[in-house]
Each structure stands twice: as C-alpha cells, then as structure tokens.
Amino acid sequence: MYTVLHAVVPPLAKVVWRPTVTGLENVPRTGAVILASNHLSFADSLVIPIVAPRKVHFLAKSDYFRGGGVKGTLQKAWFEGMGMLPVDRDDPKAALGSLDTALEVLGRGEAFGLYPEGTRSRDGRLYRGRTGVAHLALTAGVPVVxxxxxxxxxxxxxxxxxxxxxxxxVRFGAPIEVAGRYDGVPPGKARRLVTDEIMTAIQALSGQEEAGVYNDRAPDA
Structure with missing residues (x-):
C-alpha cells in the first residue's frame, strides 16, 4: 500500500501545494534516523512523509485504525499506507509504548518522525522540547535530522x-550525531543537552519565537 500511495499522493500534493523544500541531502537515504520537527498542524505528519526522500514512520491515534465499514477500511489503509503506526493515547502506558515502538522502527534501520514539543503549538511559538527524542537517539545511537x-x-x-x-x-537541517558524544555524562543531563541542541536547530530552521516553557495543552490531533 505504501508503494501505491507514494506513487500517487506525493506527486499530486506537490503539484497542488508546490511546497518549498530544502536540505533533502541532509536526510540519510538508508539506515536508522530520527526526524525531529516543530509541530503546527495535524497535517505535519503527512507533509513530512510526502516531501521526504524515504519512508518516515509517525505515530497516529489508534482510533484512525479501528473504524468499520468502507470508510473505516479506507481510512486504515490510508494511514498504514502513509507509514503511520497506531498509538492508544487513552492508555496510561502509551508514552512508554510509543518509545518501544520507535525503538523497534529504528532497530529495523528505518526512519522515525516525532515532535519533541509533544503536541502542536496553538500560538505559533516553539515550545521546550521533551527529552524522549534524546532518549531514543542515545539509546539507539542514531542521528537526528x-x-x-x-x-x-x-x-x-x-x-x-x-x-x-x-x-x-519544509527545511531539513544537518544531522545531529549523538553516538559516543556523551559517554560518561549522567543520563539525565545528556538527554537534556541533546534535546536542547535539537530544539535550537529546529528554531533556526523554522524561525519561530521560543516560548521557553513546555506545551502542556492536551493534544487533539
């Protein structure tokens, strides 16, 4: 399904929206990699896979994969075909499950996309990054774009x-390598340093004003 959708959707979307895309050369064509982005809209998880030079997995609400009938079947096929992976946000253990899912994707040598802010910005500012992205990068030893x-x-x-x-x-920045850079640094401090480095790079690419705080508003998309 992925092959079929990507033979049709990206070319059509690029003709209609004509997105400006820079830095594609910064995305490794093979091997495990994390794509860490700012988050302004539910559409971000579609835009990035459409313009990226390789398949990128994002997490999506499990509700999108559960519908019945023709509509539900088509919706599930669409999200699966776009590389989305289901996550149950009502499960208290969803955060840990999401990290496990991401590590599985990276363990297969694939690309995983996420939003360090945790949820989309409602006011256009860039919020402080949560350290899950650094945990993944340091645990898997993979670069972050x-x-x-x-x-x-x-x-x-x-x-x-x-x-x-x-x-x-959409601007893709230079990969941030973390493997071996934080040997001997306390884990908590290493995760914070890596996360802050990633957020600084994202801000330089997006030009957003920094909020300086976490975005604690509940996500709805």
Whole structure:
C-alpha cells in the first residue's frame, strides 16, 4: 500500500501545494534516523512523509485504525499506507509504548518522525522540547535530522472542512550525531543537552519565537 500511495499522493500534493523544500541531502537515504520537527498542524505528519526522500514512520491515534465499514477500511489503509503506526493515547502506558515502538522502527534501520514539543503549538511559538527524542537517539545511537516547517497551521485550521492552498516550507537541517558524544555524562543531563541542541536547530530552521516553557495543552490531533 505504501508503494501505491507514494506513487500517487506525493506527486499530486506537490503539484497542488508546490511546497518549498530544502536540505533533502541532509536526510540519510538508508539506515536508522530520527526526524525531529516543530509541530503546527495535524497535517505535519503527512507533509513530512510526502516531501521526504524515504519512508518516515509517525505515530497516529489508534482510533484512525479501528473504524468499520468502507470508510473505516479506507481510512486504515490510508494511514498504514502513509507509514503511520497506531498509538492508544487513552492508555496510561502509551508514552512508554510509543518509545518501544520507535525503538523497534529504528532497530529495523528505518526512519522515525516525532515532535519533541509533544503536541502542536496553538500560538505559533516553539515550545521546550521533551527529552524522549534524546532518549531514543542515545539509546539507539542514531542521528537526528532537525526539521522546520512553516505554513501548515494555515493549511486546514480547526473548523475548516477542506484544506487550503497556502505556501508551505519544509527545511531539513544537518544531522545531529549523538553516538559516543556523551559517554560518561549522567543520563539525565545528556538527554537534556541533546534535546536542547535539537530544539535550537529546529528554531533556526523554522524561525519561530521560543516560548521557553513546555506545551502542556492536551493534544487533539
């Protein structure tokens, strides 16, 4: 399904939205890698796989994979075909399960995408990164490619029934290597240092104002 969808969806989306994409050369074509992006819209998890030069797995609400009937079947096929992996957000252990899922993807030598802010920004600012991204990078010993997206918050605002034609820009930054750099550093400190380095790179790519605090608003997309 992935092969079929990616033969149709990316070319069509690029013709319609004409996204500006830079830094594709920074995304390794093979091997495990994390793509860490800012988060402005539910559409980010579709935009990145559409423009990336390789398959990227993101997590998506398990509800999207459970629908019945023709609509449910098509919806499940769409999300699976776009490389999405289900996560049950109502499960108290979902956070740990998400990390395990990510490590499985990375263990297979694939690309995993995530948002260090934890949930999308409602005011356009860049919020402080949570250290899960650093935990994954340090545990798996894989590079992190920072990603800066602009414009997706206007693609389909809350309440809009159809997506709009708006300028979208996706910038892929230089990979941040972590393997071997933090040997002997206390784990908690290493995770914070790596996360802050990643967020600094994302801010440079996105140009967002830094909020300086965590985004604690409950995600709905």
């Amino acid at each position: 920072p990603v800066g997206i602009t414009g997706t918050e206007r693609l389909q605002p809350v309440g809009a029934r159809l997506p709009r034609i708006v300028p979208i820009t």
